[in-house]
Amino acid sequence: MTERHTPIRVTVWGENRHEKTDAVVQELYPDGMHATIADGIREYLGDDAVVRTATFDDDEHGLTEEVLAETDVLTWWGHRAHKEVDDDIVDRVQEHVLSGMGLLVLHSGHFSKIFKRLMGTTCSLRWRNEDDRELVWTVDPAHPIVKDVPNPIDIPQQEMYGEFFDVPTPDETVFISSYTGGEVFRSGLTYKRGRGRIFYFSPGDQAYPVYHHPDVRRVLANACVWATGPVERKLPMLARTAPVLSAMDAG
Template sequence: MSKRILTVPRTGDKVSSAGRLQPAESGRTSLQAPSAARSSEKGTCVKIHVTVWGENRHEQAQPRVAEIYPDGMHNAIRRGIEGWLGEQATVATATLDDPEHGLTEEVLAGTDVLTWWGHAAHGEVSDEVVDRVHRHVLSGMGLVVLHSGHWSKIFTKLMGTTCTLRWRSANDRELVWTVNPAHPIARGIPHPIEIPAQEMYGEQFDIPTPDELIFISSFTGGEVFRSGCTFRRGNGKIFYFSPGDQDYPVYHHPDVLHVIANGVEWAAGDRSRRELPTLLRYEMGDFFNGHGYQGAMHNKESAE
């Protein structure tokens, strides 16, 4: 049986609808696909402001990873979102070693959707920053958690569980099957997505029952995994998507990037309405206190 090789696109290469690379005519990736633009109440198009957060440690410490992602996984993800969403989105990046991890109050206040990839340095993420991100998610900021971000402080805090799972890194083939084709995140996604080489993630995945299960994955060893699922916490939407390990060129795969872009579009909230859910106390009035209650009305005559 011949092996399928996943070609790593260069920065600026185009990918056809069939997933084949086409030489770039400019210095920008183009992964154009139909996408519904958000509109304001006045009917004007509103851009989605995305912040792509990456740990960016493996790329600096491991030559093999740097060869796959020469300017970091976060930039590969950024280009993918830009390619699929085009002018609908503005995308910035932030990394662990930036001041306040690049996630200041000002940055988060201007972010509609935050994507998160971490692996080797979850413990180095400041609790203060985690609390800040948590507050913004509960207030309505979207969050897309990728791959090993399942063990990040922010994801475990939002889930309230250990978020542990079964794993193996042995060049497994992953097939990502769509189980909810009507969901917006599944729009335009092939069934299945084939990833020739990837780290295996398997059940049991210790997360709460998802609000929506969109994708499940199967692997060479027979394992299965809930690889794409959504949650709502407070006013915020969360999408977890598992494909994407530092040792494999998964974040150059056009279909994986398409799912991430769809997830960003789905999770985007309205920054102008961002606020924490609030407990409100109000006066109920005499009716609820039983004042003036004359008993049940059995017929029209007694009602009069």
């Protein structure tokens, strides 16, 4: 197997709109949610990761071809500006995922153009934002994403996400959440698309300090390690080939 990059190169992408207009979010995340998420990954991975940030208002949304070529794992948090994300950038990110870049889609990123594109469904769900308590239950204790993570993760305040969640059947269900109102939600799901690995993780509404939660930060760090693909970035291609057995016989 081709070796992975060491350290892992992570780009944390944030929409960075709530932080500019909402006093509650500004107080919780004075440097932006993307900065807090990046700090959490650095906290747990240390010298094993090089973490940069990018935001919607950067040139090309901060996701130039050069940045993505130097990114092993991209994390994505968006909410207000889903429809404003440039389709050319979505195409670019999709190609890099299919070529082997990892993608972590966070919370309301379920409705982002890139996630809906990769899933091929509406990615709709039920929601309620009334200070629910969320318990994030591990359902795959052998999965590397749950390494050193308690079961359950107790999040005192969080937006409720509930089923039905209109996504394809995941390759793996890592977490299921339960809420004060009795709802449940598939809150940690993995997918493979082309050569790339995708992890969707729902905890993380902007109105609550979820990305300061040590267990949430641990999950994101673990997921970056899991989602990192091989060094060689290669898009799967259509190719006509000779029959394998004939070629072996000829040798």
